[in-house]
Amino acid sequence: MNTDRKQRIRKNLINYTIFLLIMGLTFYTVLRGQDWNQIWEALKGLSLPCLLLILASALFFVCAEGSMIWYLLRMINPDSSGLGKCISYSFIGFFYSGITPSSTGGQPVQLYYMKKDGNALSxxxxxxxxxxxxxxxxxxxxxxAMLFFWYDPLRSYLRKYFGLYILGLVLHVVLVAVLLAVMLAPEAMKRLIFQIEHFLTRIRILKPSAGRAEKIRQFIGGYQDAVYFLAKQKYRMLLVLGITFLQRCSLFFLTGLVYLGFSQQGTSLLTVMLLQASVSVAVDMLPLPGAQGITELMYCRVFSHVFSQACLMPSLYVARGSSFYFLLVVSLLVVLLNEAVRRRGETVKDRQCLRAAGRRYTL
Known part of the structure; x- marks a missing residue:
């Protein structure tokens, strides 16, 4: 087993351990001291059509990202991966984002699989x-928009979590600014990459290589071309922006479906969706795998006056279970299936190479 593979396995084991520890602590905190008879009675009252729509909304959230990956890749290169493959990249990204702090593990693994399938790294x-x-x-x-046009209700519902909301919004603004800077200033990105490469070489993590510098220049060149191409596709990018908006709202609508599924009354569907959006803004950037723990805690506080006391915890189990844990299980199955198909393909290819070599030897 090579060193890179050992390091990857060790890193995955650390991520899995941290994830399971936080998940265990979250489950213990959320499930402790609950009246299970009351919860079961509430869950039995959940509308089956609403439950199916809830699961469909969760799956739409991931599949919509895969569709956008496919659409953008095909805009740049018509010979890139098909829709099914791109949707699998989205599930793979969801799984590794869910088990790593601040969702940092998703994109590197997605890049790995996309490169393996023949897509240009740039x-x-x-x-x-x-x-x-x-x-x-x-x-x-x-x-x-919520901060400027819905300030009073937002502060009233969030109470002591309003500061966390502001922090989350600021972190999102900073991240968007950084991503824009990286995409629109490729020369600065080039200097940054070369500085990182020089630093890693100096501390002997990387070996000096003239070929590596040329590969970096080729990558930056391809990256610049792709950015410039996408920048010219204004109307298509507006379409992708619209799909992204629908994708984001699908999880907010999911909580609204949970509200309707438990036959709750007294709060508008739009308010329920906005409250779920406020939870997402607050916790999305926190350095916890899947934002576990804080999401459940904030949900209980924010929705305590929206759901009845008997339905609050059951609604949390359904909303969080479908939007995160259900998708995590489906994503894990996609990861395992993808690996099995890939290994089978490599085995078949190796056998074909051996047969070809045997025929040449016989001749």
Missing amino acids: DSSVVLMTVALLYKFVLVIIGC
Whole structure:
């Protein structure tokens, strides 16, 4: 087993351990002292059509990102991966983002699989960065709109979590600014990459290589071309922005479906969606795998006057279970299936090479 593979396995084990520890602590905190008979009775009252729509909304959230990856890749290179592959990249990204702090593990793994499938690294980088930029940009727009046009209700519902909301919004604005700077200032990006490469070489993590510098220049060149190309596709980018908005709202609508599924009354569907959006703004950038713990805690506080006391915890289990844990399980299955198909393909290819070599030897 080579060193890179050992390091990757060790890093994954650390991520899994941290994830499971936080998940265990979250479950313990959320489930402790609950009246399970009351919760079960409430869950039995959940509308089945609403439950199916809830799961469909969750799946739409991930599949919509895959569709955008496919659309952007095909804009740059018509011979890139198909829609099914791009949707699998989205599920893979969701899984590794869910188990790593601040969702940092998703994009590197997506890039790895996209490169393995023959997509240019520069094209894939631009596409994933564009998707991430639009994803955060939409949340910034929604967050700022709520802050300016829904200030009093927002502060009333969030109470002591209003400061966390402001912090989350500021972090999103900073991230959007950084992503824009990286995409629109490729020369600065080039200098940054060379500085990182020089530093890693100096501390002997990387070996000196003239070929590496040329590969970096080729990557930056391809990156610049892809950015310039996308910048010219204004109407198509507006379409992608619209899909991103629908994708974001699908999770907010999911909580609204939970509200309707439990036959709750007294709060408008729009208010429920806005409150879920406020939770997302507050916790999305926190350095916790899947924002576990704080999401559940904030949900209980924010929705305590929206859901009845009997339905508050069941609504949390359904909303959070479908939008995160359900998708995490589906994403894990996609990761395992992808690996199995890839290994089978490599095995078949190796056998074909051996047969070809055997025929040449016989001749």
